[in-house]
Each structure stands twice: as C-alpha cells, then as structure tokens.
Amino acid sequence: MNSITAIEKEITEEFELFDEWSEKYQYIIELGQKLPVLAEKYKIEENKIKGCQSSVWLNSYEKDGRIFFEADSDSTFVKGEIALLIRVLSGQKPEYIVKTDLKFIDEIGLRQHIAVTRANGLANMIKQMKLYALGFQNQEHK
Amino acid sequence: MENIPETVLSSDLNIQIIRNDFPILSQKAYNKPLIYFDNAATSQKPQVVIDALINYYSGYNANIHRGVHFLSQKASQAFDDVRVKVQKFVNAKSEREIIFTRGTTESINLVASSYGRKNISEGDEIIISAMEHHSNIVPWQMLCEEKKAVLKVIPMNDNGELFLDEFEKLLSPKTKFISLVHISNSLGTINPVKEIIKIVRKYSLSLGEGRGVVPIPIMVDGAQSAVHIPIDVQDLDCDFFGFSGHKMFGPTGVGCLYGKLNLLEAMPPYQGGGEMISSVSFEKTTYNEVPFKFEAGTPNIADVIALGNAFDYIQSLERRKIFEYEHELMQYATDELKKIDGIKLIGTAKEKASIVSFIIEGVNALDAGMYLDTLGIAVRTGHHCTEPVMTCFNISGTIRASFLFYNTKEEIDVMIEGVKQAIKLLR
Numbered sequence: 001m002n003s004i005t006a007i008e009k010e011i012t013e014e015f016e017l018f019d020e021w022s023e024k025y026q027y028i029i030e031l032g033q034k035l036p037v038l039a040e041k042y043k044i045e046e047n048k049i050k051g052c053q054s055s056v057w058l059n060s061y062e063k064d065g066r067i068f069f070e071a072d073s074d075s076t077f078v079k080g081e082i083a084l085l086i087r088v089l090s091g092q093k094p095e096y097i098v099k100t101d102l103k104f105i106d107e108i109g110l111r112q113h114i115a116v117t118r119a120n121g122l123a124n125m126i127k128q129m130k131l132y133a134l135g136f137q138n139q140e141h142k
Numbered sequence: 143m144e145n146i147p148e149t150v151l152s153s154d155l156n157i158q159i160i161r162n163d164f165p166i167l168s169q170k171a172y173n174k175p176l177i178y179f180d181n182a183a184t185s186q187k188p189q190v191v192i193d194a195l196i197n198y199y200s201g202y203n204a205n206i207h208r209g210v211h212f213l214s215q216k217a218s219q220a221f222d223d224v225r226v227k228v229q230k231f232v233n234a235k236s237e238r239e240i241i242f243t244r245g246t247t248e249s250i251n252l253v254a255s256s257y258g259r260k261n262i263s264e265g266d267e268i269i270i271s272a273m274e275h276h277s278n279i280v281p282w283q284m285l286c287e288e289k290k291a292v293l294k295v296i297p298m299n300d301n302g303e304l305f306l307d308e309f310e311k312l313l314s315p316k317t318k319f320i321s322l323v324h325i326s327n328s329l330g331t332i333n334p335v336k337e338i339i340k341i342v343r344k345y346s347l348s349l350g351e352g353r354g355v356v357p358i359p360i361m362v363d364g365a366q367s368a369v370h371i372p373i374d375v376q377d378l379d380c381d382f383f384g385f386s387g388h389k390m391f392g393p394t395g396v397g398c399l400y401g402k403l404n405l406l407e408a409m410p411p412y413q414g415g416g417e418m419i420s421s422v423s424f425e426k427t428t429y430n431e432v433p434f435k436f437e438a439g440t441p442n443i444a445d446v447i448a449l450g451n452a453f454d455y456i457q458s459l460e461r462r463k464i465f466e467y468e469h470e471l472m473q474y475a476t477d478e479l480k481k482i483d484g485i486k487l488i489g490t491a492k493e494k495a496s497i498v499s500f501i502i503e504g505v506n507a508l509d510a511g512m513y514l515d516t517l518g519i520a521v522r523t524g525h526h527c528t529e530p531v532m533t534c535f536n537i538s539g540t541i542r543a544s545f546l547f548y549n550t551k552e553e554i555d556v557m558i559e560g561v562k563q564a565i566k567l568l569r
Contacts, residue, residue, distance in 0.1 A: 021172050022516035029509070029567060053508045053524040053539060074538075075506040076568060113512070 008104035015108035032080030038072035097133035174518030182544035194448035224450035245397035246365035249384025254281035302329035324367035329489030330497030392449035
C-alpha cells in the first residue's frame with residue numbers, strides 16, 4: 001500500500017496530462033463509470049450524505065487496523081470524485097486519514113468545481129471519511 | 143458569438159449592438175465563447191450600470207439626506223431620482239410607495255414581518271402557490287409558526303399552471319393574506335395574477351368589504367417578471383410588489399418593494415436604527431414617515447443609483463419587441479429540445495417566460511450541467527430553490543436555461559449540440 005502522499009502524487013501527475021477542464025471532466029466521468037457498484041444493502045439512510053444537488057452513500061469498515069471505504073452517488077461526476085478519494089484514502093491507517101489535507105484536490109484544479117458543492121456533497125463526504133477514521137482511532141486508544 | 147448573422151435579428155432588434163452593451167458577454171470560458179443562460183439567477187450588467195457605480199464612487203460618494211455639502215447633495219439627488227424612476231417603472235401612484243430593499247427576498251420578509259406580525263393572528267390563513275420560490279414560502283411559514291396561523295397552497299397541474307377553481311375554494315373569511323409568484327423561476331409559468339386579484343377583490347366584496355370587512359392584501363413576487371414584462375401595480379391592483387435589481391441589469395444587493403400607501407402607513411417599522419425621519423430638510427422637506435421608516439441605516443446608495451441606470455437602459459429598449467424576441471428564443475429552445483430522445487420538459491404552461499427547464503432520462507442533471515459548463519455554457523441545475531415544485535413533479539432537479547434578449551438562437555444551437563453530446567457520454 002502506497003502512502004497517501006505517494007498516491008496523491010500519482011493522481012496529480014495523471015492530471016498534468018490534461019490542459020482543459022473538459023478533459024479533466026471526461027476523465028472523472030470515466031472513473032465514475034468504472035466505480036465498483038455499492039451493494040444495495042449499504043444504500044441506506046444512515047449512510048447517505050445529502051448534498052444540495054446529488055447524494056452520496058458511503059460505507060466504511062475496518063480490517064487489520066486499516067480503514068476501507070466504498071461509496072456510490074446518483075451523479076457520475078461525483079462517483080468519479082469518489083473513485084479518486086477512495087484510491088487515496090481507502091486501505092490507509094486511520095491516523096493518516098485523519099491528518100491528511102488532500103492537497104491533490106487543489107493540485108489537479110478540482111477545488112473550484114468541488115466548491116460548487118454544497119452542491120455535490122463531496123466536502124461532506126471527506127468530512128465523514130475523516131470522522132470515521134477518527135472514531136476508529138479513538139476506539140483503538142481506549 | 144462574435145458574428146451574428148442577420149437571421150437571428152428578430153423584430154428589427156439588432157442583437158449584436160445590444161450585446162456590445164454588456165462587456166462580460168464577449169469573454170471566453172475555458173477558451174470557448176461564453177454562453178450565458180443563467181439569467182433567471184442573475185442578469186449581466188450593461189456598461190451604463192457599471193459606469194454608474196464607478197462614477198458614484200470616484201465622483202460623488204457621500205452619505206445622503208443629512209449632509210449639507212456639495213457631494214451629499216449630488217448623491218442625495220441621484221438617489222432620490224431613482225425612487226421616482228421606480229415609481230414610474232411600476233406605475234405606482236406616489237414615490238412614497240417605493241421602498242428600497244436588498245432584493246425580493248427582503249421585500250417579502252419586510253411585509254411578512256411588519257404587516258404580518260401586526261395583522262395575522264391565531265387561526266388566520268395565508269395563501270401561497272405550489273410554485274413559490276423558497277423566499278416566498280419560508281417567511282410566511284415563519285410567520286404562521288409564530289402566530290399559529292395556517293399556510294394554504296394553491297395546487298397546480300402537470301403543465302405547471304395553477305388551478306384557479308381550487309384557489310377560489312381556498313378563500314375563506316379566515317384568509318388574511320395572499321402572496322403569489324408572478325413568473326415561476328423553475329417552470330417559467332406566467333401566472334394570471336391580475337385575474338387572481340380580481341377573484342380576490344370580488345370575494346372580499348361578497349363578504350361585505352367596506353362594511354367593516356378588511357380587503358385581503360395580496361403580494362406579488364416579481365423577482366422574475368420585472369425584467370420581462372411591463373409592470374403596472376395599479377392595473378394589477380396588488381397591494382405589495384417586490385423585485386430584485388440584479389435580475390434586471392442592476393447591481394446585486396438592491397431591490398424594491400412597492401406597497402399601497404395606506405397599508406405602508408399603518409405598518410410598524412421593519413428594522414430600527416438610523417435616523418428614519420430627517421430634521422434637516424435639505425432638498426425635499428416634505429418627507430413623511432413612509433418610505434423612510436422602512437429604510438433604517440445608510441441605504442445602499444451606489445447600487446440604488448446604478449439601478450436607476452438599469453431602469454433607463456430597459457426603458458430605452460422597445461419592450462414589446464424584446465418580449466417577443468425572448469419568447470421566440472424560449473420557443474426555439476423548447477422545439478429543439480423536444481426533438482431529442484429522452485428529454486422531458488418541466489413547465490409547459492401556455493403562458494411562459496423565457497425559462498426552459500428540462501430533465502434528461504438516464505442522465506443526472508448535475509453531470510449534464512457540468513458537461514455544458516466545459517463547453518462554456520452557463521446553465522443552472524438543481525431544484526432552483528423550489529423544492530416543493532420538484533417534489534410535485536417527482537424529480538430531484540432540472541437543468542434550466544433562461545434567456546434574455548442578448549442571447550441568440552446560435553447560442554441555443556450550441557447548447558442543443560451539447561445536450562446531445564452529454565447524452566452520448568453520460569447515458
């Protein structure tokens with residue numbers, strides 16, 4: 001498992017291939033279309049993160065001291081963003097998830113499009129991922 | 143759209159010349175010509191409005207009405223002139239019936255808070271419609287909650303038209319206020335407010351108005367209508383009319399409330415502070431309580447003055463031709479969208495303004511809106527602050543393109559092509 005920083009660097013390099021917002025958009029849509037399906041049993045109200053224009057369902061679990069995420073959305077673009085976040089955060093140790101500031105979002109020029117979002121619930125999703133990791137971390141320390 | 147061919151010139155309007163009045167329209171978005179179809183959210187500003195702001199701040203910025211110096215006189219005069227312009231724009235009887243607010247939302251809140259708190263009591267009923275913007279729902283809900291009053295809603299049909307017979311059934315001696323949207327921001331429906339007001343007046347008379355029965359006050363939310371159709375508050379016979387400057391070429395942060403003088407005079411102030419009544423008579427010594435008792439604090443001087451230029455700008459255009467042209471754009475977009483498989487139009491009223499709302503089967507509205515954005519096309523997606531409308535149509539949101547006279551059919555063609563591409567990519 002590569003470190004969060006290493007994966008972020010990979011993603012940033014991938015996005016350096018794109019000059020235009022339209023290319024980034026299409027790439028994220030592709031990622032969204034490829035995102036593994038989230039089992040219906042997890043698409044429940046407790047897992048729902050409501051955005052103003054789209055919703056996200058996030059399921060998290062722990063295995064061998066690492067946190068794993070899987071998620072879905074009604075928006076393919078948001079699913080693409082989810083795919084990026086999962087690639088960076090899923091399978092990492094909780095203490096690293098809690099303290100990362102996900103610089104890649106700025107570096108690949110997505111911040112302005114995520115900022116629409118109240119809109120897409122992604123900001124809330126990141127918060128939720130960190131909260132889960134924090135909750136697990138605190139449990140461990142007890 | 144640098145070169146507009148003759149074919150888009152409708153009814154002798156020269157759109158290219160008009161577009162030159164709006165500096166923002168010539169810019170590019172992601173290296174593509176900007177296509178601005180988010181006019182129902184806010185309109186772009188002509189150079190004369192932008193200049194008015196610069197001229198005010200660089201030439202005669204001063205606090206108004208109580209300053210006895212050169213700059214204040216100039217600023218006060220410019221500010222006061224605008225109230226007269228608004229009066230003429232909506233054909234109010236007196237300039238004292240015009241109150242400057244931050245926009246439609248504040249205009250509605252002012253009435254709900256001032257008129258409502260004084261006159262609404264437990265068990266009273268307030269009527270709104272199923273297609274209201276949240277701004278014309280929440281202030282009344284808050285009032286109802288506080289006063290234990292009841293909010294009644296006029297239902298609409300699948301085209302997005304109000305059921306007038308259902309409305310008549312809602313009227314009762316308990317009805318103490320009615321607030322209705324003139325043009326729906328999410329459906330484009332132009333509501334027959336004049337007809338509705340006539341129904342209400344007739345109903346009040348049947349109850350014995352003039353024999354101790356108070357006529358039911360009616361407020362019209364003109365946020366979308368003021369820019370599209372001529373407003374005549376006397377002809378409508380509404381009691382209150384609220385609208386926003388920024389949706390009609392003015393700056394953000396300024397709007398107006400028209401209210402019948404007798405009602406305004408009987409209403410308590412909305413906010414305290416500032417010296418609402420001047421003891422220094424400057425150029426207008428006859429100021430009464432109204433409208434100043436509703437304008438606490440230093441007003442939004444610069445934006446009000448620039449709004450005045452927006453009125454001048456609108457009045458300089460031939461409004462009938464403008465309306466026809468905007469209608470033509472709406473009809474063209476509607477026809478072209480209908481040709482695409484899987485498009486469903488939301489809001490198909492007979493009387494419509496230049497707002498087109500639609501959904502694409504199997505394509506998320508946000509995804510489609512973002513795709514159009516990559517092409518430099520600005521549309522709006524989501525529920526447009528009318529969640530109950532979306533619930534009514536059992537959808538979570540729409541894609542909305544809203545046009546003003548500076549838009550063209552060529553721009554619509556680009557959007558239609560974009561929608562087709564979005565379907566290919568996203569479905």
